[in-house]
Amino acid sequence: MTKALQAAGGKPWRPGKMSTVLVAVLMTMPPLVVIFSGRIGDQAMWIKTAVDGIRGGTDDDVSFMKHPTTSHDKLLGGLLVDGFDQESCHSRYQSAAYRRNAGRRPSEHLVSKLRRHEDLQRRCGPGTAAYSAAVEQLKSGKSPAAAEASPEACRYLVSISYRGLGNRILAAASAFLYAMLTDRVLLVDPSNEMGELFCEPFAGTTWLLPPEFPLVGYQGFYLHTAERYGKMREDRVLRPDGGEAAAAAPPPAFAYIHLDYNQTDYDKLFFCDEDQRLLSSIQWLVMRTDSYIVPGLFLVDAFQDELAALFPERDAVFHHLGRYLFHPTNHVWGLVTRYYRGHLAWARRRVGIQVRVSSWEWESPEILRTITSCTQDEGLLPRVLDDTDQEPPATAAASARRGLRPSAVVITSLKSWYYEKMKGMYWERATESGEVVVFDQPSHEEQQMYGVRAHERKAWAEMYLLSTTDVLVTTGKSTFGYVAQGLGGLTPWVLPRREVNGTAPPCRRDMSMEPCFHVAPLYDCKRWEDAGKIVPHVRHCHDMPAGLKLVDRTEW
Numbered sequence: 163m164t165k166a167l168q169a170a171g172g173k174p175w176r177p178g179k180m181s182t183v184l185v186a187v188l189m190t191m192p193p194l195v196v197i198f199s200g201r202i203g204d205q206a207m208w209i210k211t212a213v214d215g216i217r218g219g220t221d222d223d224v225s226f227m228k229h230p231t232t233s234h235d236k237l238l239g240g241l242l243v244d245g246f247d248q249e250s251c252h253s254r255y256q257s258a259a260y261r262r263n264a265g266r267r268p269s270e271h272l273v274s275k276l277r278r279h280e281d282l283q284r285r286c287g288p289g290t291a292a293y294s295a296a297v298e299q300l301k302s303g304k305s306p307a308a309a310e311a312s313p314e315a316c317r318y319l320v321s322i323s324y325r326g327l328g329n330r331i332l333a334a335a336s337a338f339l340y341a342m343l344t345d346r347v348l349l350v351d352p353s354n355e356m357g358e359l360f361c362e363p364f365a366g367t368t369w370l371l372p373p374e375f376p377l378v379g380y381q382g383f384y385l386h387t388a389e390r391y392g393k394m395r396e397d398r399v400l401r402p403d404g405g406e407a408a409a410a411a412p413p414p415a416f417a418y419i420h421l422d423y424n425q426t427d428y429d430k431l432f433f434c435d436e437d438q439r440l441l442s443s444i445q446w447l448v449m450r451t452d453s454y455i456v457p458g459l460f461l462v463d464a465f466q467d468e469l470a471a472l473f474p475e476r477d478a479v480f481h482h483l484g485r486y487l488f489h490p491t492n493h494v495w496g497l498v499t500r501y502y503r504g505h506l507a508w509a510r511r512r513v514g515i516q517v518r519v520s521s522w523e524w525e526s527p528e529i530l531r532t533i534t535s536c537t538q539d540e541g542l543l544p545r546v547l548d549d550t551d552q553e554p555p556a557t558a559a560a561s562a563r564r565g566l567r568p569s570a571v572v573i574t575s576l577k578s579w580y581y582e583k584m585k586g587m588y589w590e591r592a593t594e595s596g597e598v599v600v601f602d603q604p605s606h607e608e609q610q611m612y613g614v615r616a617h618e619r620k621a622w623a624e625m626y627l628l629s630t631t632d633v634l635v636t637t638g639k640s641t642f643g644y645v646a647q648g649l650g651g652l653t654p655w656v657l658p659r660r661e662v663n664g665t666a667p668p669c670r671r672d673m674s675m676e677p678c679f680h681v682a683p684l685y686d687c688k689r690w691e692d693a694g695k696i697v698p699h700v701r702h703c704h705d706m707p708a709g710l711k712l713v714d715r716t717e718w
């Protein structure tokens with residue numbers, strides 16, 4: 163067993179037989195039992211026989227699984243509800259069939275909270291009387307005063323979508339958790355393909371903000387916006403200790419929450435208890451963040467008990483939120499499943515490598531060395547022999563003759579150079595074990611593009627494909643990699659983000675599969691202390707030391 167499989171709590175393949183139409187030649191494939199990482203104990207292991215056999219089927223037909231996933235698996239342990247129209251979103255109920263790692267089990271509390279929240283989204287979402295009333299209220303310029311607010315009145319959180327796809331996914335997931343914690347309806351800004359890449363997560367309603375939303379230009383809200391919460395706090399327009407005059411005045415109709423990289427200390431008051439009380443009286447909030455602000459929510463006293471009940475495993479927050487919210491639409495799902503069937507399904511082992519490079523690193527021998535040593539030293543891939551003339555030892559040749567199935571590596575990158583080098587290395591030289599490793603890269607888009615639908619679809623499909631692998635190598639600080647690791651339930655090995663003119667240190671296994679909150683608050687509002695040292699389950703990230711991330715174990 164390799165070091166990596168041991169680390170993942172994995173088991174070696176059991177021999178057996180199956181056939182596949184993925185290749186013209188029939189090949190022998192063993193049934194697979196994966197025991198994935200997890201603590202032994204209450205929430206511990208969730209064992210799944212994920213792929214027992216593969217036979218023919220259409221692209222959208224998971225009957226190609228000999229033993230289709232059970233209803234329990236299909237619904238991800240109750241995270242998803244049955245009853246959605248399957249044709250409009252094939253991925254929703256098929257995704258479990260494409261993962262060997264069944265993932266963590268959601269807590270019962272999370273499952274019931276999700277069902278209650280779905281009711282709220284349906285009761286208050288676009289097209290309802292409650293939504294129309296709230297829009298009228300917004301136009302009036304004031305939130306209803308506490309005394310006037312009807313028990314039926316709904317409150318809303320609008321999440322602005324901007325920057326790269328990984329940023330947008332983390333922002334929407336964060337907004338959703340905040341909406342759940344505060345009983346607000348989440349409405350997502352549909353721009354930047356958010357309405358095109360993802361299926362609707364809530365049955366019987368939409369999470370997309372309707373085009374006739376009256377706050378014209380809300381996507382341009384920024385530091386200058388008069389209704390910015392941090393600004394209103396700084397100017398003392400809003401005060402938690404507002405006194406009688408403030409208490410008598412109705413709260414503003416909306417506030418803009420600015421949590422971009424250049425947020426001020428006043429904006430960061432968002433993560434304080436008394437500010438959360440103040441915010442609760444404002445009917446509409448519009449939030450801008452490109453970050454995973456969830457670790458910051460763990461700093462708010464008022465949320466802590468609920469968060470602990472929702473997520474007894476603190477390192478699985480995005481894992482659950484991501485699998486609940488983000489289902490690729492049918493076109494994207496076609497990209498995922500065609501690649502998966504052609505390049506990954508047959509493999510003995512699947513390895514994902516995300517190489518996120520900037521223009522000065524497009525062909526960096528140094529980064530290539532780091533990738534090679536990371537994958538070989540950590541036992542993720544077999545070592546290659548030193549020179550091209552060397553033959554593998556007799557034992558390795560014998561195991562190759564026995565028909566050991568190849569491992570498959572999916573590399574994602576904007577450039578093809580790293581893929582070409584790795585593929586060449588494993589073709590031109592034998593491995594010490596005699597094992598064959600097949601490399602492939604779904605696309606190389608050359609540069610990051612904005613507003614290009616085909617580009618966005620590929621990015622989403624590639625994040626998703628990385629999440630279907632058995633082991634994952636990501637690039638530090640990349641939200642693209644964070645999404646893949648969280649969806650896959652994979653704690654990655656992280657390639658350092660090289661400094662310009664610097665050297666690349668070795669890769670490192672991450673503390674948890676949670677994304678890092680890059681621009682986290684430093685203090686918990688009362689103590690001006692380092693939150694990464696004093697709040698349980700919140701630690702500084704390896705890849706971004708100023709950032710914060712959730713970990714399950716407290717001793718990190």
Ligand code: GDP
Binds near residue numbers: 328611618624642
């Ligand atoms: P981050 O910048 O690494 O945090 O990730 P983002 O996803 O937020 O933004 C990077 C964007 O660049 C992606 O959304 C894609 O548009 C593009 N991109 C970066 N790396 C890749 C890749 O490996 N494959 C594809 N298809 N697109 C990529």
